[in-house]
Amino acid sequence: MFNLERPCFRKNQIIMKFLLTPLLSGLLLSGSLFAQTNGGGTGTTQDNGIKGFWECETSGGRFVARLDQITSVSEHTYLIDGGVRVYECTIGTDGGLIARYYFLEPITENSALTTGKASLERLKSITNKVTAKTGHGDVDTIVTKHYPDTTHAKTIEYRLKYKDTIKRIYDHAHRVWAQEKGRGEKNKLTIIDG
Numbered sequence: 001m002f003n004l005e006r007p008c009f010r011k012n013q014i015i016m017k018f019l020l021t022p023l024l025s026g027l028l029l030s031g032s033l034f035a036q037t038n039g040g041g042t043g044t045t046q047d048n049g050i051k052g053f054w055e056c057e058t059s060g061g062r063f064v065a066r067l068d069q070i071t072s073v074s075e076h077t078y079l080i081d082g083g084v085r086v087y088e089c090t091i092g093t094d095g096g097l098i099a100r101y102y103f104l105e106p107i108t109e110n111s112a113l114t115t116g117k118a119s120l121e122r123l124k125s126i127t128n129k130v131t132a133k134t135g136h137g138d139v140d141t142i143v144t145k146h147y148p149d150t151t152h153a154k155t156i157e158y159r160l161k162y163k164d165t166i167k168r169i170y171d172h173a174h175r176v177w178a179q180e181k182g183r184g185e186k187n188k189l190t191i192i193d194g
Contacts, residue, residue: 043191043192044168044189044190044191045189045192046172046188046189047186048185048186049064049187049188050064050188052067053065053067054070056091056099056101056158056188056189056190056191057188057190057191058191058193059161061156063099063158065091065097065099067176067181067187069093069094069095070092071092071093072090072091073090073091073174073177073178074088074092074170075089075166075167075170084104084105084106084107085107086102086103086105087102087103087105087166088166089101089102089170089173091173095154096154098156099158100155100158101157101158101165101169102157102158102159103159103160103162104159161193162193165191168189169189169191172189173189
């Protein structure tokens with residue numbers, strides 16, 4: 001039948017190896033990219049971005065700011081209505097523009113502060129309605145605003161799926177802006193939510 005020792009079959013094997021090796025390498029690389037997780041299902045990559053800028057890309061969008069126009073980088077935690085804990089990182093810029101990255105966490109029923117359970121349910125309900133209307137989006141990453149109560153002029157918001165992503169964003173922005181003062185590399189951060 002088929003003689004694998006014939007030159008035409010050997011040539012095809014070599015061609016297949018040549019074609020499949022980059023494909024398999026790419027699959028393994030993408031697998032290792034997603035394997036750089038924190039157990040929460042998120043991975044981050046740091047790349048060389050536009051010189052003189054800080055950039056952060058998430059599933060919700062991309063924020064780019066000139067490093068010499070960043071005025072502050074902060075990381076903090078607070079409670080909303082006693083029922084939702086917010087983990088947040090903000091990047092302030094000249095002109096008052098703020099990038100706000102946040103993660104919402106309900107306070108457990110064992111907590112002394114349980115009055116906000118209704119607020120959390122309402123927040124999820126609103127988010128589900130928005131997602132249903134638009135036909136896309138992830139409930140855990142959709143920014144929800146209730147006009148006029150939660151309008152934030154000059155605030156660009158990114159809701160994150162995993163809490164520890166807040167620290168990754170803060171650490172990256174702080175390093176690029178405050179420590180390296182734009183003289184370093186790897187000034188672009190990409191968040192991969194799994």
